[in-house]
Amino acid sequence: MNPLILSDEQYKTVFGRIMRLSLDYLASVGERPSFPQVTGSETRALLSNQLPEIGIGASALDELPPVIDGGRPSSPRFFGYVFGSGEPVAAxxxxxxxxxxxxxxxxxxxxxxxxxxxxxxxxxxxxxxxxxxxxxxxxxxxxxxxxxxxxxxxxxxxxxxxxxxxxxxxxxxxxxxxxxxxxxxxxxxxxxxxxxxxxxxxxxxxxxxxxxxxxxxxxxxxxxxxxxxxxxxxxxxxxxxxxxxxxxxxxxxxxxxxxxxxxxxxxxxxxxxxxxxxxxxxxxxxxxxxxxxxxxxxxxxxxxxxxxxxxxxxxxxxxxxxxxxxxxxxxxxxxxxxxxxxxxxxxxxxxxxxGLEKFREAIRNDLRHAQLLAHLVAAESELELMAPVKLSAVCFRFLRPEGHGVEADGLNQKILQRVLRRGKVYLSNASIQGKFSLRACFVNHRTTPDDVEQVIAEVLAVGRELATGAES
Ligand SMILES: Cc1ncc(COP(=O)(O)O)c(C=O)c1O
Incomplete structure (x- = not known):
């Protein structure tokens, strides 16, 4: 018997489980935090790191859910970097x-x-x-x-x-x-x-x-x-x-x-x-x-x-x-x-x-979402737009309250870290004319205008918390 060949039944088990994991994941993507709440040592502890001399068969599939939970989800509120959202038919x-x-x-x-x-x-x-x-x-x-x-x-x-x-x-x-x-x-x-x-x-x-x-x-x-x-x-x-x-x-x-x-x-x-x-x-x-x-x-x-x-x-x-x-x-x-x-x-x-038409519409949505965010930023006196929005990247930052001693770059760095930890939206950052800026980039076919509004709600909530010293 060739060592790596499985029976039809065994293949069915493996493919069936993978299919179920995939579908469960897709069904839950909208509810998942925009970034997993794990520490570096927890991710290390997720998996057995012993070289498996003897295989454990289909039980190996039981080890996959924590990997899914500890990964970046294809969340509708992930706006970091330039990161596509993973179209499932393609997957x-x-x-x-x-x-x-x-x-x-x-x-x-x-x-x-x-x-x-x-x-x-x-x-x-x-x-x-x-x-x-x-x-x-x-x-x-x-x-x-x-x-x-x-x-x-x-x-x-x-x-x-x-x-x-x-x-x-x-x-x-x-x-x-x-x-x-x-x-x-x-x-x-x-x-x-x-x-x-x-x-x-x-x-x-x-x-x-x-x-x-x-x-x-x-x-x-x-x-x-x-x-x-x-x-x-x-x-x-x-x-x-x-x-x-x-x-x-x-x-x-x-x-x-x-x-x-x-x-x-x-x-x-x-x-x-x-x-x-x-x-x-x-x-x-x-x-x-x-x-x-x-x-x-x-x-x-x-x-x-x-x-x-x-x-x-x-x-x-x-x-x-x-x-x-x-x-x-x-x-x-x-x-x-x-x-x-x-x-x-x-x-x-x-x-x-x-069809290309659907992709065109999804790209237009991303462009609209960026304009919406830019508009919402411009409407808030506590926020400042840092660059013109030509495509789907929006760079902005929280403004310190008048007379507040905290240095703006440091404050916005803290805001970013805390926003990410809260797991509701994921942003990244950019240096604009040497100033630390928050950055949301829309290349996400799952995002809705409500998700865009969450960006403002999160940054304002965290910014106010930090700026008033309610928490540090
Ligand atoms: C302008 C630009 N060029 C090149 C790259 C690199 O692309 P990849 O990550 O696919 O290697 C990126 C990635 O964000 C990008 O934004």
Whole structure:
């Protein structure tokens, strides 16, 4: 008997229990606290950490409920970071993807899964006005940004053959941390990343950018890439993408857009994203604003040849022996990854099930919820809006009462910690012009206007408590 094979009955028990746990979880998501009330040592104590030499069979499933209870719930009142809410039809497809265990690396490994990924990537491109772009699904926006900049480096300052030479990457000072990480990992060197200041709307200043590029070109260095943000992580600002595209063309630089947070909102608000389709490469994150369960990022690019220049290092053992362009296709020649998960299945099923129109409406709801919160903040004399709300991130803070000695940053840090502990809403924070701010980001298909109002109620209740010294 093969050691890991179970009977049909045993499989039924495992899958049935998993299904029941999943459905119970979905039924209770609305009532769960926005963050579990556990300490670090309690999470350690949740699980047996003994290497299980002898298995315990289906009893292992009994250990799962505490893991569920100790995790971040897909709560309608979770507004931290940029965190998608996990659409359940997609999650069901993800289970099937694991059961099928397709390796989506080349057409010959998995004909229908590779074809499905090509189709959904085409759908994503079309949905945001980038028809004709190709690309691939990735583990997230960070991986997509790394791949986009690897393509840029290889296109403008080839290093695969003879090593890296100095060249410059330009991005705004609001750019996401995955860009400096990519610049460092690619050996471009973080000293060669120029952070360009922003205007009052947190959009990159193109006049300063131009001056910097001219200075660098004069000094004999090559501009590798300009990175534009379609939704900065702190405030959701959208850089002037068309102007950046023009500058990139003028100076022969690659134009990469980090759209991990915002680009998918072009499905609902295309006018805010003019210039998206002028990118050479563009990252977007269906596991954020298309509510897909982790993981599901995407890199789109204009030319597959650019991707192959960066990523094709095919060994003899993997060379395709067929001529047919469809059947000889291999993602491993256009991506960092070789073995690849069947990410397209969840995206395909949830898009086919709901249709793009429903996703557009959900994104519009998020945008409306952000405007509602901004409006409620503006209406409260004890609160201050810290940045314009362009997408779905709202940065604000509690104002100290007149004559109150507590320092504002410290007070708002305490408010955040206490709000999180109370478990009614989950917020994160951002530094806006050096000031500590509370931040709510709406990429949550479960949220209602009542949930948005809870944010105000919680921050005011806790802020007043702390500011009056009722509790410290
Ligand atoms: C603007 C931006 N870029 C990139 C990323 C990284 O995406 P991921 O977490 O999928 O790697 C994020 C994540 O929040 C982001 O907001």
């Amino acid at each position: 069901a497809a993800d289970l099937l993807a694991s059961v099928l265990n397709q390796n989506v690396t080349a057409w010959r490994s998995s004909p229908s899964a590779v074809t499905m990924e090509q189709i959904v990537v085409g759908w994503l491109a079309q949905a945001i006005g980038c028809d004709g772009f190709s690309g691939s699904l990735t583990g997230g926006g960070s991986a997509a940004n790394l791949m986009g900049l690897a393509m840029a480096r290889e296109a403008r300052l080839p290093a695969n053959q003879s090593g890296a030479r100095p060249g410059i990457v330009y991005a705004s000072e609001q750019v996401h941390m995955s860009i400096p990480k990519a610049v460092a990992l690619l050996g471009i060197g973080r000293d060669y990343l120029r952070y360009i200041p922003c205007d009052d709307d947190f959009r990159v200043r193109t006049d300063i950018l131009r001056a910097e590029i001219e200075r660098d070109v004069e000094a004999g260095t090559t501009p590798i890439a300009i990175v534009g943000s379609a939704g900065t992580v702190a405030t959701g600002s959208i850089d002037p993408l068309s102007e950046l595209a023009e500058l990139a063309r003028e100076f022969g630089a690659w134009f990469h857009i980090d759209g991990a947070y915002g680009a998918l909102a072009a499905i609902a608000e295309p006018a805010s994203f003019a210039g998206l389709n002028q990118a050479d490469s563009l990252s977007l994150d269906p596991h954020k604003w298309l509510y897909q369960p982790l993981d599901c990022g995407c890199l789109l690019y204009r030319s597959p040849a650019d991707a192959r220049r960066a990523f094709s290092h095919t060994g003899d053992y993997a060379k395709s022996l067929v001529e047919d362009p469809i059947e000889s296709f291999a993602y491993f020649e256009e991506s960092i990854e070789l073995s690849r998960r069947f990410r397209a299945l969840k995206l395909w099923l949830s898009l086919r099930y709901h």
